[in-house]
Amino acid sequence: MLLDEKIAILSGAARYDVSCSSSGSSRGAGCAGMGATSRAGICHSWADDGRCISLLKILLSNYCIYDCAYCINRRGNDVPRASFTTDEIVNLTIDFYRRNYIEGLFLSSAVQVSPDNTTERMINVARRLRNDEQFGGYIHLKIIPGTSPELIQRAGFYADRLSVNIELPSEKSLKTLAPDKNKQAILQPMRRIGREISENRALRRKQKRLPRFAPAGQSTQLIIGASPENDLHILRLASGLYERYALKRVYYSAYMPAVHDRLLPELSAPPLLREHRLYQADWLLRYYGFQADEILSEDMPDLAEAIDPKQAWAYRHPGFFPVDVNRADRETLLRVPGLGLTSVARIIASRRFGPLDLKQLDRIGVVLKRARPFIICRDYQPPKEPAVPVFAGQHKTPQAAPPQQLDFFDEPDMAIQRRS
Amino acid sequence: MAQLWEGSPPPDVIAAISRYSPDLFGQEQTIQSNSRTAADFLKTLEKAAHRTIRNRVMYAACCGTGGFEQSLCEYVVLLRDAGPEIDENFSHPAVAQVRRTARQVAGEAHRLKGLVRFRELSTGLLWAPLSPDHHVLPFVAGHFRRRMPAANWVLHDVKRNEAILWDGQRLLPAMPDESLQAACAINNDAALPLSPAEKQCSEYWRTFFKTIAVPGRTNPELQRSNMPRRYWTWLVEKQ
Numbered sequence: 001m002l003l004d005e006k007i008a009i010l011s012g013a014a015r016y017d018v019s020c021s022s023s024g025s026s027r028g029a030g031c032a033g034m035g036a037t038s039r040a041g042i043c044h045s046w047a048d049d050g051r052c053i054s055l056l057k058i059l060l061s062n063y064c065i066y067d068c069a070y071c072i073n074r075r076g077n078d079v080p081r082a083s084f085t086t087d088e089i090v091n092l093t094i095d096f097y098r099r100n101y102i103e104g105l106f107l108s109s110a111v112q113v114s115p116d117n118t119t120e121r122m123i124n125v126a127r128r129l130r131n132d133e134q135f136g137g138y139i140h141l142k143i144i145p146g147t148s149p150e151l152i153q154r155a156g157f158y159a160d161r162l163s164v165n166i167e168l169p170s171e172k173s174l175k176t177l178a179p180d181k182n183k184q185a186i187l188q189p190m191r192r193i194g195r196e197i198s199e200n201r202a203l204r205r206k207q208k209r210l211p212r213f214a215p216a217g218q219s220t221q222l223i224i225g226a227s228p229e230n231d232l233h234i235l236r237l238a239s240g241l242y243e244r245y246a247l248k249r250v251y252y253s254a255y256m257p258a259v260h261d262r263l264l265p266e267l268s269a270p271p272l273l274r275e276h277r278l279y280q281a282d283w284l285l286r287y288y289g290f291q292a293d294e295i296l297s298e299d300m301p302d303l304a305e306a307i308d309p310k311q312a313w314a315y316r317h318p319g320f321f322p323v324d325v326n327r328a329d330r331e332t333l334l335r336v337p338g339l340g341l342t343s344v345a346r347i348i349a350s351r352r353f354g355p356l357d358l359k360q361l362d363r364i365g366v367v368l369k370r371a372r373p374f375i376i377c378r379d380y381q382p383p384k385e386p387a388v389p390v391f392a393g394q395h396k397t398p399q400a401a402p403p404q405q406l407d408f409f410d411e412p413d414m415a416i417q418r419r420s
Numbered sequence: 421m422a423q424l425w426e427g428s429p430p431p432d433v434i435a436a437i438s439r440y441s442p443d444l445f446g447q448e449q450t451i452q453s454n455s456r457t458a459a460d461f462l463k464t465l466e467k468a469a470h471r472t473i474r475n476r477v478m479y480a481a482c483c484g485t486g487g488f489e490q491s492l493c494e495y496v497v498l499l500r501d502a503g504p505e506i507d508e509n510f511s512h513p514a515v516a517q518v519r520r521t522a523r524q525v526a527g528e529a530h531r532l533k534g535l536v537r538f539r540e541l542s543t544g545l546l547w548a549p550l551s552p553d554h555h556v557l558p559f560v561a562g563h564f565r566r567r568m569p570a571a572n573w574v575l576h577d578v579k580r581n582e583a584i585l586w587d588g589q590r591l592l593p594a595m596p597d598e599s600l601q602a603a604c605a606i607n608n609d610a611a612l613p614l615s616p617a618e619k620q621c622s623e624y625w626r627t628f629f630k631t632i633a634v635p636g637r638t639n640p641e642l643q644r645s646n647m648p649r650r651y652w653t654w655l656v657e658k659q
């Protein structure tokens with residue numbers, strides 16, 4: 001088969017994986033070598049679907065012995081199949097990298113013989129790139145559920161990032177839709193990676209020279225809309241992953257009906273808006289100090305479609321507003337719709353020079369259209385009763401910290417010990 | 421601007437700025453040139469204020485569209501008289517404009533770190549044509565010096581007909597020859613003096629680019645807003 005055809009088959013099979021980030025790692029090129037990673041990550045192009053292309057995102061092979069209902073490569077599905085040789089993928093990565101098409105390689109694979117056999121072949125590619133080609137660019141390896149700890153350990157010393165995809169947000173859905181995978185097979189490698197990363201970090205504090213283990217951390221992906229879990233369930237799962245498994249990112253992928261199966265919902269279109277709202281909520285979890293149970297609750301377990309989750313929270317908490325931008329602390333400012341991380345930092349820096357007015361806030365980059373009803377500044381005060389949109393829903397503010405119910409984390413033995 | 425710092429009246433300096441940006445090529449690249457004043461001024465600025473402020477002035481001065489000069493002068497005077505803290509006053513009009521200008525230039529430089537495409541010429545040299553809005557070649561060159569120290573490459577600003585060459589050890593100003601310029605005007609793979617491997621590799625990249633997009637999710641507006649059309653000229657995947 002021509003290399004061009006293989007590229008078409010194996011990148012086409014990889015496109016449903018959303019993660020393409022090349023951030024979180026910085027590495028300089030050695031004098032003989034080529035390649036470096038940059039902390040902020042770099043996009044090299046944007047595909048016709050508008051998504052950033054940063055990495056050569058491709059499968060090593062799409063021959064699969066598993067039978068996941070949602071996957072186009074499932075065993076028995078009639079699609080063209082192909083596998084790369086190690087040389088092919090190594091050369092392709094180097095050729096693309098030299099021309100600045102990519103930041104590096106994101107290698108994944110279907111399960112060809114067994115999880116270990118497949119992972120081993122992926123590690124081989126990474127090893128060749130690092131050792132023989134002196135490749136200093138970004139490498140993200142997708143670990144197959146059920147991979148043994150020894151292989152994970154090796155993988156992490158070649159890769160910048162490792163990921164194990166959870167895909168289905170509950171054990172029940174996993175059983176029905178991905179019968180060859182199970183919760184343990186997914187969580188064990190994740191836990192192992194988490195442990196290796198934190199141990200490596202601790203060791204490196206004493207010995208700076210030690211090689212780094214997956215310096216850009218680990219991530220995972222959840223498919224949205226192929227199974228019945230609600231947004232509250234998904235956000236709780238995500239915040240559990242951030243807190244207990246120290247994940248760098250959770251990616252959400254709107255389910256694209258690519259195969260027909262009676263177990264799957266018949267969707268007319270992928271739930272893109274829902275995916276978007278989940279990313280916004282995820283952002284609130286990671287950077288804005290929100291808890292999953294503040295964003296949603298049992299009486300209102302799904303994100304509103306019409307407004308973003310931060311606005312929704314603001315409308316439900318009229319008592320919290322208006323906020324005086326010239327006085328409030330960072331945490332409080334971050335809760336105001338229309339204020340982002342950057343504008344909050346700028347407000348705090350600028351107000352030392354004198355109280356800010358609307359014009360100055362505009363110059364700073366505050367989205368006044370959204371912020372206006374919620375703020376007080378030098379020359380402005382909102383009308384007494386801000387109009388509450390009907391679609392925002394009215395429900396009780398959660399009291400204290402509610403019990404965390406995480407389908408995936410309900411067994412005590414699975415809790416990762418947090419090292420400080 | 422150097423004069424301004426020392427107390428000259430502003431009008432003198434607005435004219436000086438246009439001379440200032442080309443000088444910067446020399447300064448940033450440590451290529452010998454008559455960049456004394458600029459280099460000294462930047463050093464003074466770094467000492468008196470801060471590295472990030474020095475960089476801000478540098479980026480803003482490399483703006484290719486104009487209209488920012490008055491604010492830049494005002495900003496420099498402010499720095500001198502009110503001290504570096506003024507840089508934090510986002511609500512001051514001059515500070516806001518200088519920051520915006522610097523961000524635009526830095527933004528283009530960052531964007532190009534991704535959008536630059538090297539083509540392997542039949543001589544083996546990696547050649548990257550680009551037509552940026554601003555004078556960003558030095559910033560982009562610094563990035564590739566770190567990334568590809570072992571290769572020989574050249575960044576070619578086709579719009580301004582300037583180039584910077586990395587010979588494995590130093591960054592040097594280069595003069596693209598006339599036949600290459602003529603080929604640039606035609607700009608297709610047949611006209612350019614590319615190596616055979618280059619043609620093959622560009623095809624692989626185009627295939628990848630085509631198939632990596634999810635078919636049901638075509639979104640040309642999003643694609644264009646991230647990657648404006650004016651950058652497509654030199655994108656291998658868009659030819």
Ligand code: SF4
Pocket residue numbers: 064065066067068071072073074075109110111
């Ligand atoms: S393991 Fe499942 S999801 Fe992965 S390629 Fe095979 S069938 Fe698809």
